Amino acid sequence: MTTGWSIYVIFLVALNIGGAAWLLWWTAKRRPGDPPSDATSHHWDGDLTEYNKPLPKWWINLFWITIVFGIGYLAWYPGLGNFAGKGGWSSRGQLAAEQAAAEKQLAATYAAYANQPIDAIARDQGAVTTGRRIFANNCAMCHGSDARGAKGFPNLSDDKWQWGGAPEQILATVLDGHQAAMPPFGAALGGDANITATAVYVQSLSGLPVDPALASAGKATFAGICAACHGPEGKGNPVLGSADLTDDYWLYGNRIEDIRGAIEKGHNGQMPAWRLQLGETRSRLVAAYVYSLSHRQ
Ligand code: HEC
Numbered sequence: 571m572t573t574g575w576s577i578y579v580i581f582l583v584a585l586n587i588g589g590a591a592w593l594l595w596w597t598a599k600r601r602p603g604d605p606p607s608d609a610t611s612h613h614w615d616g617d618l619t620e621y622n623k624p625l626p627k628w629w630i631n632l633f634w635i636t637i638v639f640g641i642g643y644l645a646w647y648p649g650l651g652n653f654a655g656k657g658g659w660s661s662r663g664q665l666a667a668e669q670a671a672a673e674k675q676l677a678a679t680y681a682a683y684a685n686q687p688i689d690a691i692a693r694d695q696g697a698v699t700t701g702r703r704i705f706a707n708n709c710a711m712c713h714g715s716d717a718r719g720a721k722g723f724p725n726l727s728d729d730k731w732q733w734g735g736a737p738e739q740i741l742a743t744v745l746d747g748h749q750a751a752m753p754p755f756g757a758a759l760g761g762d763a764n765i766t767a768t769a770v771y772v773q774s775l776s777g778l779p780v781d782p783a784l785a786s787a788g789k790a791t792f793a794g795i796c797a798a799c800h801g802p803e804g805k806g807n808p809v810l811g812s813a814d815l816t817d818d819y820w821l822y823g824n825r826i827e828d829i830r831g832a833i834e835k836g837h838n839g840q841m842p843a844w845r846l847q848l849g850e851t852r853s854r855l856v857a858a859y860v861y862s863l864s865h866r867q
């Protein structure tokens with residue numbers, strides 16, 4: 571809040587409190603010239619007259635107490651423009667304190683799993699349930715509540731892995747994330763015909779029915795450019811996260827236009843890192859849950 575607004579807010583609050591006090595004071599007493607409270611020409615219910623009668627003392631005092639309380643409250647808590655209050659309370663501070671308390675409690679719950687091997691945690695039903703909860707809160711928005719993913723977001727419930735499916739590899743993925751880098755190669759391939767031929771060759775790698783002449787026309791380009799990351803056989807490399815192009819799992823689809831799109835525009839799938847947000851042990855639990863999906867007993 572700028573100082574100008576702050577002063578404006580303080581002024582309005584003071585005006586309101588002052589106004590309330592003034593109103594109480596002004597209306598509470600009778601003044602010379604007021605007709606006596608029982609002087610009236612009209613009566614209802616026997617003793618009710620039309621003139622205003624002062625409120626009972628205790629009632630008025632309640633109002634005064636409210637005003638004093640309000641002033642005390644505004645002195646102790648933030649409320650008057652930029653004035654932070656004498657009590658030092660802030661919503662951020664309260665949140666931080668409550669989070670710290672919750673973290674401490676969680677840490678105690680999770681302590682049993684610290685540094686345990688992923689595959690051992692994955693056999694512990696209670697731990698897997700906890701891992702599923704962490705997954706639902708942090709991962710499901712991208713990977714789906716059943717972890718089956720969507721276009722561009724990998725299915726984590728199968729045994730196909732871009733970055734490796736060993737326990738430690740999954741944990742590393744969760745802790746530090748991954749940034750896939752497949753650059754666009756449209757220009758390098760020099761022309762539409764070659765892009766299509768290379769794409770058709772990629773389709774042939776996973777056994778899709780293709781025109782063999784077209785596929786073999788794309789083979790040299792694949793060996794010359796693509797094999798550097800995807801390997802000479804197209805099996806991918808978990809260090810680079812370069813997809814295995816020989817299986818039937820496709821992150822971005824296996825239609826000719828999908829593969830041509832990959833070549834022309836590249837792909838930069840990003841898996842965020844969770845080390846800071848979840849911490850080591852919770853990352854371990856969610857990694858164990860992911861591991862358990864493709865290793866059901
Ligand atoms: C913002 C979306 C997003 C969120 C949230 C997210 N991920 Fe991912 N994740 C991705 C994307 C995109 C990839 C694929 C990256 C790539 O293209 O290589 C990925 C990849 C992965 C992989 C590697 C899959 C493989 O085949 O190797 C694992 C494991 C994984 N995520 C687990 C998780 C877990 C566990 C969480 C929750 C703690 C999570 N992800 C949260 C987007 C997300």
Ligand code: HEC
Nearest residue numbers: 750751752796799811812813820821822823832837838839
């Ligand atoms: C510099 C390394 C690199 C090179 C060179 C490279 N790729 Fe890739 N490619 C990747 C990576 C990494 C991914 C995963 C991208 C992602 O997850 O977002 C990928 C993904 C793909 C996919 C998507 C696979 C899926 O599951 O949907 C296709 C298709 C593909 N590459 C084809 C090619 C072809 C064809 C070439 C040669 C013209 C090529 N790549 C060259 C690194 C590379």
